[in-house]
Amino acid sequence: MEKTINLTLRVWRQNGPKDKGRFETYKVNKISTDSSFLEMLDILNEQLINENKVPVAFDHDCREGICGMCSLYINGRPHGPDDDVTTCQLHMRKFKDGQTITIEPWRSAAFPVIHDLIVDRQAFDKIIAAGGYVSVNTGGVPDANAIPIPKADADESMDSASCIGCGACVAACKNGSAMLFVSAKVSQLALLPQGRVEGARRAKAMVAKMDELGFGNCTNTGACEVECPKNISLSNIARLNREFLSAKLKD
Amino acid sequence: MSKLNARIPEGPLAQKWTNYKNHQKLVNPSNKRKLDVIIVGTGLAGASAAASLGEMGFNVKNFTIQDSPRRAHSIAAQGGINAAKNYPNDGDSVFRLFYDTIKGGDYRAREANVHRLAEVSNDIIDQCVAQGVPFAREYGGLLDNRSFGGAQVSRTFYAKGQTGQQLLLGAYQALMRQVNLGTVTLYTRTELVDIVIVDGKARGIITRDLVTGELQRHFGHAVILATGGYGNTFFLSTNAMGSNGSAAIKAYHKGAMFANPCMAQIHPTCIPVHGESQSKLTLMSESLRNDGRIWVPKKKEDAEAIRAGKLKPTQIAEEDRDYYLERRYPAFGNLVPRDVASRAAKERCDAGFGVGTGLAVYLDFKSSIERLGQKVIEERYGNLFQMYEKIVDENPYETPMMIYPAIHYTMGGIWVDYELQTTIPGLFAAGEANFSDHGANRLGASALMQGLADGYFVLPYTIQNYLADDIATKRMTTNEPEFVEAEKAVKARFEKLMSIKGKRSVDSLHKELGLVMWDFVGMGRNKEGLQIAVEKIAAIKKEFWSNVRIPGDITGMNIELEKASRLADFIEIGDLMARDALNREESCGGHFREEYQTPEGEALRQDDKFAYVSCWEFKGSDVTPELHKEELVYESVKMVQRNYK
Numbered sequence: 001m002e003k004t005i006n007l008t009l010r011v012w013r014q015n016g017p018k019d020k021g022r023f024e025t026y027k028v029n030k031i032s033t034d035s036s037f038l039e040m041l042d043i044l045n046e047q048l049i050n051e052n053k054v055p056v057a058f059d060h061d062c063r064e065g066i067c068g069m070c071s072l073y074i075n076g077r078p079h080g081p082d083d084d085v086t087t088c089q090l091h092m093r094k095f096k097d098g099q100t101i102t103i104e105p106w107r108s109a110a111f112p113v114i115h116d117l118i119v120d121r122q123a124f125d126k127i128i129a130a131g132g133y134v135s136v137n138t139g140g141v142p143d144a145n146a147i148p149i150p151k152a153d154a155d156e157s158m159d160s161a162s163c164i165g166c167g168a169c170v171a172a173c174k175n176g177s178a179m180l181f182v183s184a185k186v187s188q189l190a191l192l193p194q195g196r197v198e199g200a201r202r203a204k205a206m207v208a209k210m211d212e213l214g215f216g217n218c219t220n221t222g223a224c225e226v227e228c229p230k231n232i233s234l235s236n237i238a239r240l241n242r243e244f245l246s247a248k249l250k251d
Numbered sequence: 252m253s254k255l256n257a258r259i260p261e262g263p264l265a266q267k268w269t270n271y272k273n274h275q276k277l278v279n280p281s282n283k284r285k286l287d288v289i290i291v292g293t294g295l296a297g298a299s300a301a302a303s304l305g306e307m308g309f310n311v312k313n314f315t316i317q318d319s320p321r322r323a324h325s326i327a328a329q330g331g332i333n334a335a336k337n338y339p340n341d342g343d344s345v346f347r348l349f350y351d352t353i354k355g356g357d358y359r360a361r362e363a364n365v366h367r368l369a370e371v372s373n374d375i376i377d378q379c380v381a382q383g384v385p386f387a388r389e390y391g392g393l394l395d396n397r398s399f400g401g402a403q404v405s406r407t408f409y410a411k412g413q414t415g416q417q418l419l420l421g422a423y424q425a426l427m428r429q430v431n432l433g434t435v436t437l438y439t440r441t442e443l444v445d446i447v448i449v450d451g452k453a454r455g456i457i458t459r460d461l462v463t464g465e466l467q468r469h470f471g472h473a474v475i476l477a478t479g480g481y482g483n484t485f486f487l488s489t490n491a492m493g494s495n496g497s498a499a500i501k502a503y504h505k506g507a508m509f510a511n512p513c514m515a516q517i518h519p520t521c522i523p524v525h526g527e528s529q530s531k532l533t534l535m536s537e538s539l540r541n542d543g544r545i546w547v548p549k550k551k552e553d554a555e556a557i558r559a560g561k562l563k564p565t566q567i568a569e570e571d572r573d574y575y576l577e578r579r580y581p582a583f584g585n586l587v588p589r590d591v592a593s594r595a596a597k598e599r600c601d602a603g604f605g606v607g608t609g610l611a612v613y614l615d616f617k618s619s620i621e622r623l624g625q626k627v628i629e630e631r632y633g634n635l636f637q638m639y640e641k642i643v644d645e646n647p648y649e650t651p652m653m654i655y656p657a658i659h660y661t662m663g664g665i666w667v668d669y670e671l672q673t674t675i676p677g678l679f680a681a682g683e684a685n686f687s688d689h690g691a692n693r694l695g696a697s698a699l700m701q702g703l704a705d706g707y708f709v710l711p712y713t714i715q716n717y718l719a720d721d722i723a724t725k726r727m728t729t730n731e732p733e734f735v736e737a738e739k740a741v742k743a744r745f746e747k748l749m750s751i752k753g754k755r756s757v758d759s760l761h762k763e764l765g766l767v768m769w770d771f772v773g774m775g776r777n778k779e780g781l782q783i784a785v786e787k788i789a790a791i792k793k794e795f796w797s798n799v800r801i802p803g804d805i806t807g808m809n810i811e812l813e814k815a816s817r818l819a820d821f822i823e824i825g826d827l828m829a830r831d832a833l834n835r836e837e838s839c840g841g842h843f844r845e846e847y848q849t850p851e852g853e854a855l856r857q858d859d860k861f862a863y864v865s866c867w868e869f870k871g872s873d874v875t876p877e878l879h880k881e882e883l884v885y886e887s888v889k890m891v892q893r894n895y896k
Binding site: 015016031032034035036038039040042043046048049050052053054055057059060061062063064065066067068069082084085089091093114115118120121122124125128129130132133134135136137138139141142143144145147148149150151154155157158161162164165188189192194195 | 415525711
């Protein structure tokens with residue numbers, strides 16, 4: 001029952017961070033609709049190699065939707081036309097025969113392009129380094145069951161913790177804000193007694209680092225929540241705002 | 252034999268680790284600052300080791316090929332992590348976890364290491380909770396457990412179907428905290444391309460910057476490899492696209508032994524292959540076997556009708572379904588260990604009862620949904636069901652999932668002693684990269700346990716015992732001749748790869764290797780097939796080095812060059828796997844030699860001849876490696892035929 005389609009691809013090519021970059025157009029034929037989007041790009045690359053051309057560079061790794069490495073702005077949407085998935089979980093059955101697909105890297109000031117479709121997302125690591133943790137060393141911690149945590153809190157914390165750090169929220173935001181990413185981590189830890197202890201310090205440090213790194217302001221358009229492949233909720237941003245305000249008021 | 256000393260501490264099994272810690276050498280805080288430790292890899296083992304050693308005050312340099320430490324493939328582990336907490340009061344203990352791991356590994360793991368693993372398992376759970384890992388909880392607020400294959404107790408802690416992600420993020424955050432404090436320097440998009448040996452000790456590494464293509468030299472008083480497994484030798488596996496065995500091969504070339512290379516785990520529950528363009532296989536967590544029942548049609552004609560699309564699985568009556576695991580293994584049922592479940596699936600499909608393309612069986616949640624309600628199943632496995640639906644375009648709440656075995660994990664790896672040190676002084680290996688704890692088969696939810704045990708609770712002790720003798724060694728400049736020579740050799744190798752300018756893409760050669768591995772070094776192996784594999788792999792090696800095509804330049808980002816370099820190493824690993832499988836004339840765990848099976852088709856070990864770890868020593872390119880043996884001595888358990896009936 002295999003179905004195949006033919007496609008025209010407009011792909012962003014950029015030979016290094018200093019190159020201006022441009023769109024190149026390629027044709028790929030007989031793509032199985034059971035293939036994933038990245039497998040379709042593999043086929044394009046195999047074709048380019050056979051023509052002795054340099055293949056398209058794109059970030060990807062686990063191809064199971066969990067590592068957060070894949071990105072891609074596909075026909076104007078981060079992670080493409082399907083809902084609640086990363087690009088690696090997007091399948092070609094979502095496209096029509098003869099369709100033209102435009103493929104770009106994340107476009108955001110805080111995520112500069114490194115090569116073709118690959119961007120630098122180290123700004124996210126820097127935000128985590130500024131305070132996205134519980135400050136405990138290895139060893140000398142209490143028994144895991146010493147502090148009971150209401151199931152509802154643990155479950156909500158887990159929902160916030162599902163963020164994969166892909167950056168789709170930033171790419172989707174017209175302001176290039178990282179609020180959904182930051183708020184998910186702040187919420188996860190604020191909901192647990194272990195993280196509550198340094199909650200105020202964490203919220204301030206992470207927000208300060210986010211501002212410093214050139215991410216834009218949040219104007220509550222909600223585009224981040226719509227495009228998030230892991231359904232991270234906007235309510236996290238509300239919680240972060242509360243955490244941040246109460247921390248500032250205590251200063 | 253002098254080359255292999257496992258350095259197992261004296262004393263009764265349960266006292267060995269305590270004795271070791273009581274008598275090992277320590278490094279005082281002012282000296283720790285003067286000691287550099289290189290850690291390659293940022294998965295559970297690498298990140299936890301880097302964070303812990305950084306906290307202790309060592310000067311740590313941590314390397315990853317990805318753009319962020321959080322991308323390491325530990326993140327994809329779904330089901331859970333084992334520990335001997337016995338919270339459910341169902342009879343668990345450190346000894347039982349130890350025993351289940353030894354038995355599950357089919358008596359091919361080292362007793363002392365496995366016992367230590369079971370001992371520290373509880374500390375891991377405490378640590379992760381303190382870090383804010385949101386494990387699943389009961390309504391009373393305490394931690395929930397579930398059961399996994401190969402155990403009759405519930406000892407698996409989990410965070411939805413994303414346990415690996417949550418544990419890795421915990422370790423990653425601990426690591427980033429140290430980066431912020433300046434004890435750890437992070438090198439991202441940077442790949443190890445060689446290990447530098449000075450006066451017989453590991454003293455550094457050569458790396459390639461994956462963005463600029465530049466080679467760099469790094470000094471360390473000690474080097475830890477936490478670089479994962481080599482399952483991608485098979486091309487199609489559940490590993491990430493970038494997972495590779497190159498660090499292990501570099502260590503092997505420099506004198507570290509490669510242990511039990513043939514021990515690879517085939518995971519029974521993966522989404523079946525869809526076609527030729529398939530790039531990787533997706534795992535469906537073993538935890539699904541808690542509530543899913545595995546079956547194929549009882550009648551061949553039903554299987555044929557399903558394959559032809561004339562019949563749906565939901566139309567097959569209950570009495571016409573063969574729940575073959577429940578039939579063959581009534582005591583463990585759907586929760587038999589992975590190797591047993593995989594072979595049973597292959598047996599049914601080979602006999603003509605497979606569904607889908609013929610290489611698939613059903614994993615059915617119908618009875619669980621009837622018993623528990625869809626909401627409970629959704630809570631337990633929602634993300635996995637969604638993932639399945641996105642890939643296959645079928646709703647597993649309504650129709651059974653299709654699954655088939657795939658390469659998932661490699662128990663074999665770099666040989667290490669009790670201290671996790673390789674045969675090269677100062678070179679350590681942790682996590683999946685070493686061979687030590689899982690014998691011939693790993694139990695579910697034990698990989699996360701081992702990675703974090705090595706990084707949080709083993710290396711922080713054992714590496715001190717090594718570095719205590721090194722406090723007088725000054726930091727070397729990387730202009731020492733050994734560094735210069737190593738870089739020169741690496742450069743020559745990359746230039747050679749670029750100069751081949753052949754016709755075949757890296758992937759086309761890798762797929763060819765993968766097919767040979769799957770056909771001859773896969774779930775069922777025999778002497779004749781393995782000999783064919785050795786020949787075919789040699790031919791692929793020749794083809795690779797004379798006909799690979801790598802477009803682009805040696806400088807700047809070149810993804811094909813990265814892949815080619817890794818494939819050259821996979822070809823060597825494939826050869827080692829086939830040779831090791833040929834040598835091991837017995838069946839044990841994931842290594843199934845068709846010549847050695849019981850009348851019921853179960854693995855038949857040959858304990859009188861093969862109760863040893865096979866350790867391969869590199870003797871030169873195109874020279875047959877030399878086999879060394881570490882005899883396995885069991886003092887606390889009796890080797891018996893595994894029985895899950």
